[in-house]
Amino acid sequence: MTPRATGLRTRPPGVVDDxxxxxxxxxxxxxxxLAFNVGxxxxxxYLAAHLTDAIGLAGWLVGLVLGLRTFSQQGMFVVGGALTDRFGAxxxxxxxxxxxxxxxAWLAFARDTASVIASVLLIGFAAALFSPAVETETARQAVRHEQATGTPRTRVLGLFSVAGQAGTLIGPPLGTLLLFTGFPTACLVGAGVFTLVLAAHLRWMPRRVPGAPEHGDRPRVREGVRALLGHRRFLLLCLAYSGYLLAYxxxxxxxPQEVERxxxxxxxxxxxxxWASLLYIVAQLPLLRWVGDRLTRRAAVRWGxxxxxAGFAAVPALAPLASLGGLLPSAVLxxxxxxxxxxxxxxxxxxVPDLVDGARLGLFTGAMSSLSGLVVLLGSVPVGALLDxxxxxxxxxxxxxxxxxxACVPQSVSARASSAAR
Known part of the structure; x- marks a missing residue:
């Protein structure tokens, strides 16, 4: 007899159950x-303050270093994704x-401009390898789990996002504590965190990951790029995602300018x-469960x-209420x-896994991040001018x-936002 038949209610699965x-x-x-974002x-x-105060770099040079780090990471995601398709996660x-x-480790002891730039580029490119590989394999395992159990793949992907946000929330205060013993200590602790991640993958990541393409099925990069550039629906989804990333x-x-104003x-x-990180952690899984049975993927993205x-429009709309609470428009945003x-x-x-060949999932996942990162880079200049x-x-x-x-979100072939659609 089912719980429904006996009048009993089943408890929604929690994070531990998932x-x-x-x-x-x-x-x-x-x-x-989680560990990646903590480290x-x-x-x-705290890198900008270290470069200015301890190293003595000029402001423009600090901006260049930070920009190079972003480019070596976000801009090179497509490389990490292509390598994942070719060699496995x-x-x-x-x-x-x-x-x-x-x-x-290099950044901890870097004291000249060349060493700082080289170490920061190395840190960024490391993320360009790590993140697309982890994201691609997580998406592949989420689809596999959905096919085996019927559990919506967004549940696994939601857990992945929550873990990332938890790391974002834990990392800065940890860094603040470590800074009492100096910036090099924070860097070495970060290196220690990634050493643990390395050891965990050496120990528990199988050489042949279940559900991954066989070596002979892995496509050449040139063929994948040709398929990507001709994939209209995927490129439209990239544009929609770019609109999100530029806004976020x-x-x-x-x-920051609104708060200071x-x-x-x-x-x-x-x-x-x-508050943003905490809200994400708390709201992610319940909201996805609520939306999953009600909206198609296209509708879920468009509502998002x-x-x-609405958040941006609320800032001028709530400006007359600033006397009641100066931070109200910012909090709503x-x-x-x-x-x-x-x-x-x-x-x-x-x-994304429903739009592309599974053997090219890494390339497409990395390309979405790289393309949207490029849009953010180009779009931030006029936005900055408008803010001035x-x-x-x-x-x-x-x-x-x-x-x-x-307006760019393509038609969804999925019946529901949480269902497997082919």
């Missing part, structure tokens, strides 16, 4: 994402871990960003983009951007960005 169900490979990948955010938020993850350990990047560009200081910015647009992210990121990651002008018009323009992205 982790037990997904299998050892997925648990390893989810744990790796990363324990160091990188395990060797690419291991290579990324080795390079990240070397990069952080305003947490670090537009939000409203309060005269950026003191509250850290609390707002912590609409939430982003952060909440809307986070809830939009909750809907968009796992849904898009769940969608000030006024409510800038928020209307920002609201238009995710709406344009929503």
């Amino acid at each position: 982790l037990r169900a997904v299998g050892p490979v997925s648990r390893l990948l989810i744990g790796s994402q 990363f955010f324990a160091v990188l938020p 395990r060797p690419v993850v291991l290579a990324g871990c080795v390079l990240r350990v070397a990069g952080f 990047n305003q947490l670090y560009l537009a939000l 409203a309060t005269g200081t950026q003191t509250a910015l850290g609390w707002l960003l912590a 983009l609409a939430l982003l647009a 952060v909440t809307a951007l986070t809830l939009g992210q909750v809907l968009i990121v796992p849904t898009v990651r769940a969608w 002008l000030g006024g409510p018009a800038v928020w209307i323009v920002l609201a238009a960005v995710p709406l344009l992205g929503a």
Whole structure:
């Protein structure tokens, strides 16, 4: 007799239940994402101050170093994805871990401009190997788990995203504590974290990952690039995702200016960003469960983009209420951007395996990150210029960005946002 027949209600599965169900490979990948972000955010938020105060680099040179790090990471995701298709996830993850350990150890003792730039580039390229490989294999295992159990793949991908956000939340305060003993200590602890990740993958990541393509089935990169450039629906999804990423990047560009305008200081910015991470962790899995049976993937992404647009529009709309609470527009913006992210990121990651050949999943996953990163890089310049002008018009323009992205979302072949669609 079922619980429904006896009048009993079943408890929705929690995080622990989901982790037990997904299998050892997925648990390893989810744990790796948590550790990756803890190690990363324990160091990188404090890099600019270290370069300025301890190394004595000029402001423009600090900006160049940070820009090179972003390019060597986000811009090279497509390389990591292509290598994952060619050689499998395990060797690419291991290579990324080795390079990240070397990069952080080098940065800990770098004292001249050339050494700083080289170590930062190494750190960025390590992430360009590690992240696409882990994301690709997580998506593949999520699809495999869905086919075997009927559990929506977004559940596994949601756990992966929650783990990343938890690392984002834990890393900065850990870095703050480590800075009491100096920036080199924070770097060495970061290197230690990645050494543990390396050891875990050496021990538990199988050489032949279940569900991965056989070596003979792995396509050549040139063939994959040709298929990618001709894939209209995937490119449209990339444009939609780029609209999301450019909008979400305003947490670090537009939000600080709004907080300072409203309060005269950026003191509250850290609390707002912590709220964003905490809200993501709390809301991710319940919201995905609620949406999964109600919306197609296309609708879920479009609703997420609409939430982003509403958050930007709320800033000038709530400006008259600033006397009641100067941070109200900023808090609403952060909440809307986070809830939009909750809907968009796992849904898009769940969608990509249905659009592409499984043997090319790494290339397409990496290409989406690289293309959207390029859009953010190009779009941040005019957005910065608009923010310098000030006024409510800038928020209307920002609201238009995710709406344009929503117009690009391709038709979904999926019946529901959480179902397997072929």
